[in-house]
Amino acid sequence: MIAAACLVPAAALFAAFWLLPIARLLALPATKGAATYVAVLTEPRYLQSLAQTALLAVAVTLVSLLLGAAVGLYLGRRRFPGRRLLLAALTMPLAFPGVIVGFFVILIGGRQGPFAAWTDALFGTRLTFAYGLFGLFVAYVYFSLPRTIVAFTAAAETMGEELEDAARSLGASRRWIARDVWLPALAPTALAAGAILFATAMGAFGTAFTLSSRYEVLPITIYNEFTNYANFALAASLSIALGLITWLALFLARRFGSADVAPAA
Amino acid sequence: MTTAEQRPAPILSAITFAVTVFTVAPMLVSVTAGLVNNYSVGGKSGFTLRWLDEVWSQYGSTAWNSIGLALACVAWAILAGVPAGYALARSRSRLARAFEELITLPVAVPGLATALALILAYGQWRGFRQSFAFVFVGHAVFTLPFMVRTVAAAFARDELIAIEEAARSLGASFGQRFLAVLVPAVLPSIVAGALMVFTLSIGEFNLTWMLHTPLTRTLPVGLADSYASARIEVGSAYTLVFFIIVLPALWLMQWLATLLGPREERRTA
Numbered sequence: 271m272i273a274a275a276c277l278v279p280a281a282a283l284f285a286a287f288w289l290l291p292i293a294r295l296l297a298l299p300a301t302k303g304a305a306t307y308v309a310v311l312t313e314p315r316y317l318q319s320l321a322q323t324a325l326l327a328v329a330v331t332l333v334s335l336l337l338g339a340a341v342g343l344y345l346g347r348r349r350f351p352g353r354r355l356l357l358a359a360l361t362m363p364l365a366f367p368g369v370i371v372g373f374f375v376i377l378i379g380g381r382q383g384p385f386a387a388w389t390d391a392l393f394g395t396r397l398t399f400a401y402g403l404f405g406l407f408v409a410y411v412y413f414s415l416p417r418t419i420v421a422f423t424a425a426a427e428t429m430g431e432e433l434e435d436a437a438r439s440l441g442a443s444r445r446w447i448a449r450d451v452w453l454p455a456l457a458p459t460a461l462a463a464g465a466i467l468f469a470t471a472m473g474a475f476g477t478a479f480t481l482s483s484r485y486e487v488l489p490i491t492i493y494n495e496f497t498n499y500a501n502f503a504l505a506a507s508l509s510i511a512l513g514l515i516t517w518l519a520l521f522l523a524r525r526f527g528s529a530d531v532a533p534a535a
Numbered sequence: 536m537t538t539a540e541q542r543p544a545p546i547l548s549a550i551t552f553a554v555t556v557f558t559v560a561p562m563l564v565s566v567t568a569g570l571v572n573n574y575s576v577g578g579k580s581g582f583t584l585r586w587l588d589e590v591w592s593q594y595g596s597t598a599w600n601s602i603g604l605a606l607a608c609v610a611w612a613i614l615a616g617v618p619a620g621y622a623l624a625r626s627r628s629r630l631a632r633a634f635e636e637l638i639t640l641p642v643a644v645p646g647l648a649t650a651l652a653l654i655l656a657y658g659q660w661r662g663f664r665q666s667f668a669f670v671f672v673g674h675a676v677f678t679l680p681f682m683v684r685t686v687a688a689a690f691a692r693d694e695l696i697a698i699e700e701a702a703r704s705l706g707a708s709f710g711q712r713f714l715a716v717l718v719p720a721v722l723p724s725i726v727a728g729a730l731m732v733f734t735l736s737i738g739e740f741n742l743t744w745m746l747h748t749p750l751t752r753t754l755p756v757g758l759a760d761s762y763a764s765a766r767i768e769v770g771s772a773y774t775l776v777f778f779i780i781v782l783p784a785l786w787l788m789q790w791l792a793t794l795l796g797p798r799e800e801r802r803t804a
Contacts, residue, residue: 272709273621273622273625273626274622276618276619276621276622277618277619277622277623277634279614279615279618279619280615280616280618280619280638280679280683281619281634283611283615283672283675283676283679284637284638284676284679286672287653287672287673287675287676288640288641288649288652288676289637290656291649291652291653291655291656291657292644292648292649292652294652294655294656295648295651295652295655295656298655337550337554340546340547340550340551340554341547341550341551341554343544343547344544344547344548344550344551345551354793356555358786358789359555359558359559360554360555360558361789362558362562362782362785363558364785365734365737365738365781365782365784365785366738366777366781367738367739367740367755367758368740368741369740369755369758369759369762370755370758370774370777372762373565373758373762373770373774374561374562374564374565375561376762376767377561377564377565377568377574377767377771378560378561378564380767382574382575382767384564387575412557412558412561415554415557415558416558419554469643472645473644473645473646473647473741474741475645475646475647475740475741475744476740476741476744476755476759479744479759480759480762480763489645489647489741492647492651493647493745496651496745502655505651506651506655509645509647509648509651509652510648512645512647512648513643513644513645513648516643516644516645517640517643517644520643521643
């Protein structure tokens with residue numbers, strides 16, 4: 271009884287400011303006909319935005335997992351002076367809003383950045399990469415890496431060395447060990463972290479907003495429908511689609527054993 | 536036999552080095568860019584505090600707004616989240632599990648969707664829409680699950696259940712047990728949860744960009760505005776202000792996480 275009373279304040283705020291509003295959001299597309307719910311699949315423009323976002327999210331997830339696993343294997347199994355400091359530095363971006371990550375890419379790869387200065391010195395033209403697909407990719411990898419590093423470092427810390435030592439004493443090569451010892455040991459972490467990264471990349475808004483990329487991602491499409499075209503029913507429909515995708519990815523992540531959901535960038 | 540500890544790993548160490556440069560270099564560039572006279576020229580143009588001055592006079596209020604908002608979220612997380620975490624830790628019912636799932640949804644669903652929903656539901660309540668309370672409710676539903684889950688894990692520990700039983704058998708009322716026995720025992724987790732809530736609220740943009748009005752701007756909202764419209768040096772100086780506010784909280788959190796052990800360390804991620 272007392273336990274139930276303890277839930278009341280949290281439940282009340284949640285019901286009033288999440289459940290109720292989301293229920294209205296879920297109902298809104300119906301006002302423009304049931305077909306509005308599947309607009310993301312039937313309208314070529316939105317389908318393209320969804321495909322572009324998914325493609326970017328998958329690429330970012332794979333690259334971040336690969337790099338994060340390497341860093342995690344290194345930091346998780348070694349003790350050296352400054353290790354904790356290095357981990358702290360590598361995980362600092364977890365606290366940055368997506369807009370800052372976008373700004374970093376503009377700083378480095380934008381019109382005034384060092385990349386433009388170098389290409390000017392080398393080839394005589396100022397090249398930029400901040401405002402296209404590559405800039406978006408680099409930024410997404412930037413905010414994804416810390417999450418994989420934390421997950422893989424923790425996983426590598428608990429990874430036994432007996433198997434690896436046994437394999438090594440039997441004459442296994444590095445590549446063999448990577449494939450037959452590391453891969454199975456880290457696969458659950460990779461699946462769980464991968465799902466979290468994918469969901470975060472799908473829903474990321476601030477970074478794409480700052481870069482105002484020519485490569486349009488779904489959160490930007492939703493934002494434009496809502497603010498520029500006041501197309502509320504459509505924005506709601508697209509949000510529902512996006513929310514379902516990220517929720518499903520995170521649901522699978524927890525099924526694979528990682529207990530936590532990372533904050534969206 | 537050599538262990539992984541001593542064995543050389545050229546590829547892993549090279550990747551670790553490259554990733555470190557990739558992560559740290561933009562931060563250093565950004566901090567420097569906020570302190571030099573001219574970013575394109577670099578350090579040779581001389582160092583200055585005038586961009587920080589400019590940021591402070593133009594955007595200073597956003598820093599205080601964000602800090603106030605984050606502290607309000609922390610207060611709410613302690614007042615509502617800690618009891619909720621206790622209730623979830625003591626109940627094994629399906630309803631409790633469902634509730635835990637449910638309140639985590641605002642984290643699983645993109646902030647944009649939550650913000651849209653809030654605007655559709657309450658946008659016409661003008662007084663509420665234009666106040667900080669509107670931004671607060673968005674932040675509160677997003678940050679609460681982090682406190683609830685952190686403290687629920689702490690309350691569920693076996694020795695805490697035993698201590699509570701001992702206090703109860705000695706005749707302590709619920710209030711006495713909760714405030715004098717349980718809360719002090721899980722204090723490190725409450726502090727960890729509070730720091731998590733603080734950093735999440737301070738850095739929140741996805742929700743806030745939709746929820747804010749010209750009078751209710753937060754630090755990340757101001758950042759986005761300065762990136763779009765101000766000099767690159769001003770944007771950098773502003774980013775430096777953000778670092779100064781958020782990094783102490785982050786470091787405290789990491790320090791506390793190592794204090795609480797590896798299981799809690801993963802939670803802060």
